[in-house]
Amino acid sequence: EAQVTQNPRYLITVTGKKLTVTCSQNMNHEYMSWYRQDPGLGLRQIYYSMNVEVTDKGDVPEGYKVSRKEKRNFPLILESPSPNQTSLYFCASSSGQLAYEQYFGPGTRLTVT
Amino acid sequence: GEDVEQSLFLSVREGDSSVINCTYTDSSSTYLYWYKQEPGAGLQLLTYIFSNMDMKQDQRLTVLLNKKDKHLSLRIADTQTGDSAIYFCAETPDSSYKLIFGSGTRLLVRP
Numbered sequence: 703e704a705q706v707t708q709n710p711r712y713l714i715t716v717t718g719k720k721l722t723v724t725c726s727q728n729m730n731h732e733y734m735s736w737y738r739q740d741p742g743l744g745l746r747q748i749y750y751s752m753n754v755e756v757t758d759k760g761d762v763p764e765g766y767k768v769s770r771k772e773k774r775n776f777p778l779i780l781e782s783p784s785p786n787q788t789s790l791y792f793c794a795s796s797s798g799q800l801a802y803e804q805y806f807g808p809g810t811r812l813t814v815t
Numbered sequence: 816g817e818d819v820e821q822s823l824f825l826s827v828r829e830g831d832s833s834v835i836n837c838t839y840t841d842s843s844s845t846y847l848y849w850y851k852q853e854p855g856a857g858l859q860l861l862t863y864i865f866s867n868m869d870m871k872q873d874q875r876l877t878v879l880l881n882k883k884d885k886h887l888s889l890r891i892a893d894t895q896t897g898d899s900a901i902y903f904c905a906e907t908p909d910s911s912y913k914l915i916f917g918s919g920t921r922l923l924v925r926p
Binding site: 733735737742743744745746747750752760792794796804806807808809 | 819823856857858859860903905912913914916917918919
């Protein structure tokens with residue numbers, strides 16, 4: 703089954719404790735991205751990757767890092783989480799030129815206290 | 816800049832039609848989308864429309880695009896309780912991969 707998986711689905715952590723949210727897709731997609739969803743703001747893009755070793759900033763990259771060492775994986779790293787990074791995070795992937803082919807993961811709800 | 820706006824809430828009675836509206840600012844948008852998010856779930860692509868079209872119908876869903884006014888709407892016919900969800904309008908500027916989302920409209924269907 704074609705899917706995008708994220709782990710963990712739920713995480714509560716404390717300020718400053720480094721964490722990684724993993725994202726994996728089994729569709730051999732080149733393009734992957736991370737979004738955060740906040741009430742009243744919709745989804746905003748954090749980082750995206752066009753292919754292995756190719757990453758770039760989205761609209762709200764501050765406080766986040768990503769890496770793309772393998773085509774299937776695109777982890778999101780918070781080196782020193784802060785409460786304003788409490789949010790719902792979605793990973794997405796796409797094979798085609800256009801965004802309508804994007805598949806979204808189930809989301810990771812992160813709370814930073 | 817790029818901006819997509821939606822009203823936050825819509826309540827309808829089961830069996831009625833629902834119309835969710837969206838406005839966008841980027842005239843270079845090539846595709847416009849409607850996504851559905853059910854409680855605790857990810858985003859599901861409902862439908863999309865290319866910018867050179869003005870209408871697209873898919874079963875109970877009708878998308879209308881007024882490119883002059885930069886206005887997009889989603890009509891759901893015979894709305895059911897299972898349609899209760901948050902609906903996001905989104906666009907892709909300049910044939911890019913990037914999706915610009917609206918804030919989402921929460922649709923509540925009353926029995």
